[in-house]
Amino acid sequence: MSQILKVQWIISILWPGFLVAGAATIVTFTVFDPVEISACIGGPDISRTGWYSVGFFLFWFMSALSSLLTCYFQQPCQVVQGTQDPE
Amino acid sequence: MSDVTAQKKRRAPEPEPADEVQQSLYAKREKIYPREVHGTFAALRVLAMVVLLGLYYGVPWLRWEGRQAVLFDLPARKFFIFDWVFWPQDFFYLALLLMIAALSLFFFTAVAGRLWCGYACPQTVWTEIFMWVERKIEGDRPQQMKLDKLPWNSEKVLKKGSKHVILLLFSLYTGFTFVGYFTPIDELGARMFSFDLGPWETFWVIFYGLATYGNAGWMREQVCIYMCPYARFQSAMFDKDTLVISYDEARGEPRGKRKRTADRQGLGLGDCIDCTLCVQVCPTGIDIRKGLQYQCIGCAACVDVCDDVMDKMGYDRGLVRYTTENGLKGRPAHPLRPRILVYATLLLAMTAGLIYAISQRIPLELDVIRDRTGLYRETSEGLVENVYNLKVINMDEREHVYRLSASGLPEMEFINRKGELTVAAGEVYNLPVRIRIDPIHLTRSTNEITFHIEATDAPELAREATSRFIGPVD
Numbered sequence: 001m002s003q004i005l006k007v008q009w010i011i012s013i014l015w016p017g018f019l020v021a022g023a024a025t026i027v028t029f030t031v032f033d034p035v036e037i038s039a040c041i042g043g044p045d046i047s048r049t050g051w052y053s054v055g056f057f058l059f060w061f062m063s064a065l066s067s068l069l070t071c072y073f074q075q076p077c078q079v080v081q082g083t084q085d086p087e
Numbered sequence: 088m089s090d091v092t093a094q095k096k097r098r099a100p101e102p103e104p105a106d107e108v109q110q111s112l113y114a115k116r117e118k119i120y121p122r123e124v125h126g127t128f129a130a131l132r133v134l135a136m137v138v139l140l141g142l143y144y145g146v147p148w149l150r151w152e153g154r155q156a157v158l159f160d161l162p163a164r165k166f167f168i169f170d171w172v173f174w175p176q177d178f179f180y181l182a183l184l185l186m187i188a189a190l191s192l193f194f195f196t197a198v199a200g201r202l203w204c205g206y207a208c209p210q211t212v213w214t215e216i217f218m219w220v221e222r223k224i225e226g227d228r229p230q231q232m233k234l235d236k237l238p239w240n241s242e243k244v245l246k247k248g249s250k251h252v253i254l255l256l257f258s259l260y261t262g263f264t265f266v267g268y269f270t271p272i273d274e275l276g277a278r279m280f281s282f283d284l285g286p287w288e289t290f291w292v293i294f295y296g297l298a299t300y301g302n303a304g305w306m307r308e309q310v311c312i313y314m315c316p317y318a319r320f321q322s323a324m325f326d327k328d329t330l331v332i333s334y335d336e337a338r339g340e341p342r343g344k345r346k347r348t349a350d351r352q353g354l355g356l357g358d359c360i361d362c363t364l365c366v367q368v369c370p371t372g373i374d375i376r377k378g379l380q381y382q383c384i385g386c387a388a389c390v391d392v393c394d395d396v397m398d399k400m401g402y403d404r405g406l407v408r409y410t411t412e413n414g415l416k417g418r419p420a421h422p423l424r425p426r427i428l429v430y431a432t433l434l435l436a437m438t439a440g441l442i443y444a445i446s447q448r449i450p451l452e453l454d455v456i457r458d459r460t461g462l463y464r465e466t467s468e469g470l471v472e473n474v475y476n477l478k479v480i481n482m483d484e485r486e487h488v489y490r491l492s493a494s495g496l497p498e499m500e501f502i503n504r505k506g507e508l509t510v511a512a513g514e515v516y517n518l519p520v521r522i523r524i525d526p527i528h529l530t531r532s533t534n535e536i537t538f539h540i541e542a543t544d545a546p547e548l549a550r551e552a553t554s555r556f557i558g559p560v561d
């Protein structure tokens with residue numbers, strides 16, 4: 001993979017994840033108050049801003065993971081077979 | 088991704104001058120040095136920039152009744168917008184507002200093309216101010232290109248260094264302002280200068296600052312071309328009557344250089360003098376004469392510069408102009424086409440709906456949760472008792488006294504605090520309530536009951552919530 005393609009690939013995984021994580025964070029923390037939930041289940045004592053940030057990065061990670069899998073499955077099957085063939 | 092790959096394939100065989108090529112994030116890209124442009128649309132763009140940046144940097148400092156006028160107080164889970172205070176329970180309004188914003192984008196795109204991109208998009212606005220700083224330090228396009236070709240001497244280090252320091256500081260201030268929309272900005276400023284910011288605040292100031300610096304300082308048109316979702320789907324909202332920026336091929340071709348005094352008819356030339364100024368001013372580096380391209384953000388820089396050229400040549404203005412596909416082909420325009428009418432109707436209806444909903448909003452919330460520790464309890468007097476946790480949220484800006492009652496079963500007896508409760512402005516009041524009832528009134532094991540709450544001083548402030556009363560089965 002050339003240098004440019006690799007960077008493109010990384011961005012096409014991180015960027016959609018970023019957009020989705022933003023939306024998911026807003027919706028989730030509008031409905032649920034992280035501090036209340038944490039107090040309820042005996043979770044760690046972090047400020048709300050902290051929870052929002054942690055939540056955002058968690059969503060980002062998850063949705064980037066999904067983008068990664070999409071990119072992975074997008075490769076044509078021949079390529080996958082081709083790698084087994086040392087030609 | 089396939090789009091981008093195709094782009095790369097198309098570009099790959101072109102030999103590019105090594106010193107101007109910049110290894111960028113998406114494709115090998117020739118660095119774009121947009122030439123400064125003056126004219127009607129440039130003035131409009133500067134006006135839009137000043138107003139929008141003024142709003143962005145100014146609004147958090149506005150005060151309203153002793154507090155920040157616009158504050159999305161995330162730590163307190165409350166949004167303050169002048170007189171209004173919104174709670175998470177008001178999410179509906181936010182959703183409606185977002186839908187209205189999306190719909191108006193559709194509407195304006197159908198009518199006037201990429202108006203948003205050219206004048207109002209933060210990417211455009213911040214790129215514009217960044218390029219202004221760049222021009223102040225490095226000069227216009229020719230000087231910038233010359234500077235980039237120069238070896239790293241002291242002049243280049245000084246110019247480039249000071250540019251980046253200024254842009255970075257400006258970006259950090261942008262990040263600070265961004266965080267200032269979410270935590271009170273005066274306090275934030277005081278804490279920042281005493282180096283006392285919380286870890287998360289510091290993080291977001293730097294994160295947003297660096298994002299601004301990267302997007303407006305380095306990525307620029309690549310954000311529009313490769314990363315912007317709107318740029319990808321806006322063409323779906325275009326039709327033959329959408330206002331676009333376009334080169335009048337019939338009039339301009341065949342293009343060619345000529346003297347100002349030359350007789351173009353005699354030479355067999357069109358109006359385009361092939362000065363390539365329209366290409367030099369383009370922030371996305373395209374040639375509008377090749378037709379409508381999705382890289383075109385509709386900034387109208389090429390319109391201004393070409394009008395200038397036409398003036399100098401003594402030709403009519405408008406070789407490159409705002410027009411429509413139909414207009415270009417001399418067909419009649421359809422300003423009131425179905426698409427526009429549908430968007431406009433929906434937009435009006437939703438805006439009216441939002442205004443009505445906000446005017447009817449009751450700033451009071453009542454939640455009832457049945458106590459989970461037991462279904463019911465029988466008292467020594469043989470009464471059945473259920474326990475509830477009531478949550479009363481006074482979302483109003485002042486204190487109220489509320490009257491609590493319940494209905495659904497006869498002769499319900501409140502054990503604690505039956506009467507009135509005082510809840511301060513913005514307070515969440517938790518009230519455990521026990522209700523006792525004689526089992527002879529219970530015909531079923533599960534009975535629906537309703538709690539009512541009403542402000543004593545304002546009867547329109549009233550809410551209801553239902554729950555269940557559980558008794559023995561027989």
Ligand code: SF4
Binds near residue numbers: 334342358359406
């Ligand atoms: S600025 Fe106008 S005259 Fe000059 S090349 Fe562009 S279209 Fe032709």
Ligand code: SF4
Binds near residue numbers: 332368382384388390
């Ligand atoms: S083609 Fe003209 S309107 Fe489009 S981006 Fe370039 S300068 Fe702006």
